[in-house]
Amino acid sequence: MNDELILINKVKEGDHKAFKKLYNLNVVPLYRFMRKYTNDEAQVEDWVQRAFINSYKNIGTFNGSSRYSTWLFSIALNEMRTDFRKPSIVVFDSADLHNHQVLDDEDEFFEWNDIMRSWLSELDESKRTVFVLFEVEGYSHSEIASILNINENASRTLLHRAKQLLKTKWKSLEKAV
DSSP: OOHHHHHHHHHHTTOHHHHHHHHHHHHHHHHHHHTTSOSOHHHHHHHHHHHHHHHHHTGGGOOSSSOHHHHHHHHHHHHHHHHHTSTTOOOOOGGGGGGOOOOOGGGTTSOOOHHHHHHHHHSOHHHHHHHIIIIISOOOHHHHHHHHTOOHHHHHHHHHHHHHHHHHHHHHHHHHO
């Protein structure tokens, strides 16, 4: 049994220290992922917090067929989608992209420049999510399928379409220069 499953089983038995370890292992990747949807740090922190609370409350339903982080990302995306449905919250404002802050050191492996941020903001949610999960976070198509509740082929198709759109934008930028 791997370390993650051992921690999860301990959490299911009520071990709060084991949950703290799961939290520490997953909080930075989850926060980094959710930051791709808004520059509102308070909103991201809220989604992350709610995702961890819901995962803790529902840990008994986690069956181990995927990684804990896959399940957690799915919960966070559901929290975000819930807020999308609320008319008072603007989740991803492309106008904010020009005023974004420098990303944390954890993100230095993947440089986000203004142009790429703008292009990603133009992708619909499903393409942007698959692109970020696969290219930035390193999830497999089977894990992405589990997070988004789609099949693997849909994940591959969405990634391909996202890359094609970004490639087209890149080529038109090169022609303009």
